[in-house]
């Protein structure tokens with residue numbers, strides 16, 4: 001969903017209630033497509049787009065349980081996300097060269113407008129991506145790795161007594 005700067009007035013935030021069935025959400029749903037028989041997770045939330053002096057503020061919150069894969073066993077699972085957003089899009093992007101824009105964006109952790117509009121789909125898409133951990137583990141794999149930790153701390157205590165502990169570890173860790 002594109003919000004154009006010239007649709008906005010200072011002091012009159014544009015409020016968007018996201019019910020989950022909006023067409024503009026489909027790139028996000030495509031990205032986190034669930035297995036055929038699973039229920040399709042919907043993204044819901046409330047955003048408000050405010051025109052301030054030199055920037056546009058996008059704030060609000062959303063809830064989404066995208067379908068993701070466990071990075072250890074590849075099992076599909078839903079990953080519940082509830083995020084608050086508070087982002088600022090600078091209006092002066094046109095005055096800066098692309099290089100300056102990059103530097104400034106990095107320094108200020110700020111965003112610039114493209115063609116004088118805010119794309120709420122990419123705002124949400126990026127936020128979903130950023131809120132997912134790099135390594136996702138399903139409950140089973142999480143339980144397994146907790147077992148590993150218990151085992152290795154136990155082993156450490158006895159290591160000095162058992163010179164072949166390292167060999168045993170090699171066999172068992174597979």
Ligand SMILES: [Zn+2]
Pocket residue numbers: 070071072073074075137138139140141142
């Ligand atoms: Zn797993």
